[in-house]
Amino acid sequence: MNYHPPHISRLMSEIPGAPTAELVVSPKTVHDVVAVLHHASDKGLAVQVMGGGSHSGYGTPPEPDIVMSMDRLGEVEAWEVDDLTLVVGAGARVSAIEEMLGEEKQTAVLPERPGSSTIGGVIASGRSSLRRHRLYSTRERLLETTLVTGDGRIVRSGGRVVKNVTGYDLPRLQVGAFGSLGVIVSVCLKLWPVPEHGATVRISDRDQASAVTRPLAVLEDEEGISVLVWGTEETVSAMCERLDGSVSEGLDWPSDPTGPFRWSLRVPPALTDEAISRIPSAWSFLAVHGVGEIRAGSDSSDGASDLRDWAESEGGGLVVVDQPHATGDDRFEPWGAEPPALSLQRDLIAQFDPARVINPGRLPAGL
């Protein structure tokens, strides 16, 4: 394991948004992770787990004593091409993994424009692919996890098979848990074959999208609506014809909205159109129809409170994905309404991270 000298910590502090800490460690084995967490639990030190840094804007900004970089725990342990499973270290970059899988026409169905994000980061933050309406969200890709609990226990759960009900579903519980149950060290993912043919069809009226039964994605941004389809040659050409729009070959994934403020608006799927109409006109957005997820970006938080109030009144919410670190006291409350069964969530976390050292306070309600 590398213990970075203090000057590296200072260097990191000069990167905007990067956490400052006394110590930056980059463990090379699961046992290194155990050693760091033992130490942290003993001394009551806060540990921030860092993948590619893509999701560090969620929640209250951490004030860690130790930053644990996962970049050296990103090796591919086993890629069973014919079984469509992949065992990989949590520190692996999503982009590199998807590129590798693409060579065999497979995908892990992770976010299409992952930037620098890692497998572990995507899982811990619970972000999903734009293909989730057809191929389900990130939680459905996760077959097995090896995690190190806050007090340094190595816990494996799930298994390396595509269907499994052996014991409690601890792997899925780690999706969106922001490390509160432990540091995810490696995972087994369920892969999916990528068919030969795909197309992107721009349509002018969203009702046209219902001409196909199960598109890969129906996406909408300020530019308009696109329907992404894939399958056999016959299916794709038939779907393109039926959609009656302007067709381009291949899957053209739009970029995520940018801005100092980034948001995730979540509503019941049938309210996606209304959600779009309620987004302040200065904001950019990308809506995933059929799911009720709308990603948005803005220069300020103006209008966010009204949007959150409306979304929550409809059973959804507005979550801050990122906001300027310098905002200080004006920070927009990151999560919104308290989640249900809060004391149970707290009890559960206490069973895995009793000294509450991993990403403390990142989750809603200071969990």
Add this chain to the structure above:
Amino acid sequence: MDLRAALGDDGVLEEPIDLHLFSKDASLIRGQPTCIVFPQTAEEVAEVIRVAEKYGTPIVPRGAGTGLTAGASPTEGGVVVVTTALNDIDVDVENRTAWVGSGVINLDLSKAVKQYGLHFAPDPSSQSACTIGGNVANNSGGPHCLAEGSTTSHILGVEVVLTGGEIVTLGGQAPDTPGLDLKGIVVGSEGTLGIVTKALVRLLPIEPDVRTLLLEFPSVEGAVATVTEVIAAGMVPAALELMDQKMMQAVENWLQAGFPTEAAAVLLAEVVDEKEGVESQARLIEDIGRRNGATAVQLAANEEERALLWLGRKSAFGAIAQMESDYYLHDAVVPRTRLVETMRAIYEIAERYDLYLLNVFHAGDGNLHPLIAFDASESGTSERVHKAGEEMVAVCLKNGGALSGEHGIGVEKRDMMRMAFTEIDLDAQARLKEAFDPSGTFNPRKVLPAGARCFDFGGVRREIPEGTWV
């Protein structure tokens, strides 16, 4: 008195015949309940939980009792909570979801939403009897979860009654609720964390077209190789089911579904898609099958033929009843690529123990269902059956597999958990259970083996004469 006060006299049964009827599920393991209750609402479930916790008696949730691992057998005694009266269906067509009472029968849900062109994807073979609550408890699968995933992928929310009778709603129609995904851990927890009273399910559109093929093989290996090649060819059919000769014979004796009893194995494959896409996919499966030795390929000509093939497939376990009095069934999973060697080893084990083995399984998922038909009244047979079953599971684990793909652990496989996990892994699972159920009231001694946590799962049992509180 407490339970009768809460549920009325009609809601509580304790006659010897009732206690016997509800003393086991579809597994071979029987328990001894104190009473059976039929709550009509979540509030009544909460009241039952409060009474049970007050008197330190176990609660065993039960849907239709089709479970195969004694998950609903009251092996530690206590109150069996039957959910069948919780049977409302509230469909939201625009959002393609429905709130469904735990007691609703799986097939009734799909029938209820068919008018909207929708269906509920998980379709266990027992779907005409099993309940949604049972599906949620076991994270049930079925032939069609190959393409769409098991129950957990289709549960967006649950209303669950927790310790203390606290009724909470977890998840909902909007995606990605912040905080821990408690709903996700409740699914598949076999009634050990709380009692789910209703579930918000995802409904999928019925695909425009379907092709169902039956491929006949002179060897099980050829059928298995076809499965591996189809998936490797970049397609995920809606279903890929394998049935061996003995199983086909059992089915044909019973309902004449048209299975070729002279073939060593058949593969039942189904593709769904837009109507332009199904032909080429069906052809691809046929080609791969023939390359691997398929001697004949039948295509279901119409919906009746298709329905008959599926009825044959899904009646397989029922068909055993007219052969032998008992059956013992495992549910292990192996990576698809290890199917051939695993199957070979399983046939060898059955031969060595001189047992009648039949196979019908979800080949596309690598989810095996080796089934041993036997007569438990013959002395020594049960012991042989269990020993053979355990060896079969051990082979699956050795080949990189898991204990159960869709039936759950219950009591049946509880003590095999140590074959799959370390003490520390199991302790973590036990801690999770402890966070939800500190008093150990919910379905005690299921899923995790005794001693998984340094504290004993039975909890502290107060000794109060049973009759006084029912």
